[in-house]
Amino acid sequence: MKIILKETINSLGIIGSEVTVAKGYARNYLFPQNKAVQATPQNRRMLEQDEVKFDLQIAKERKIAEEMAEKLEGVSCTIAAKVSEEERLYGSIKVRDIIDTLQKQDISVEKRMVLLKEPIKTIGTFKVPIRVYKEVEPEITVEIVPE
Numbered sequence: 001m002k003i004i005l006k007e008t009i010n011s012l013g014i015i016g017s018e019v020t021v022a023k024g025y026a027r028n029y030l031f032p033q034n035k036a037v038q039a040t041p042q043n044r045r046m047l048e049q050d051e052v053k054f055d056l057q058i059a060k061e062r063k064i065a066e067e068m069a070e071k072l073e074g075v076s077c078t079i080a081a082k083v084s085e086e087e088r089l090y091g092s093i094k095v096r097d098i099i100d101t102l103q104k105q106d107i108s109v110e111k112r113m114v115l116l117k118e119p120i121k122t123i124g125t126f127k128v129p130i131r132v133y134k135e136v137e138p139e140i141t142v143e144i145v146p147e
Helices: 023-030 041-049 051-072 095-104
Strands: 002-005 018-020 036-038 076-081 088-093 120-122 124-129 139-146
Touching: 002 041, 023 036, 036 041, 041 051, 076 088, 076 095, 088 139, 095 139, 120 139
Parallel strands: 076 139
Antiparallel strands: 002 018, 002 036, 088 120, 124 139
16 A cells, blocks of 8 residues: 655655555554555645655754764773683673663663664674664664673
């Protein structure tokens, strides 16, 4: 089903964009929450009229995202973990561990924002991208040290 987004949804797109989603998702979540409208000729005309408003909203969201990216750029967090003699971790460092460490530094990020491809299983220093906004992904440094 083709819909037009009335607000930015990270997993779908930015405000004002036309996307295709499952019918149930649109009917049961997006339409009742007033986050989207069905892509009809009438709604497309409404979109064209509100395009200036959408552009201002997008610019505002992008500015906020870039400010947060500047704050995150160069952030370093150190995580202590138990290691074996071969310097491999007994467990692994996951997204939740990184989020908890960042919260101790008064930096709040959501789980879906941390782009860790696979859990970290060795000690060392790693660069982890954080998706703040579409195409705005600053990298933080995560250092794993033995406990």
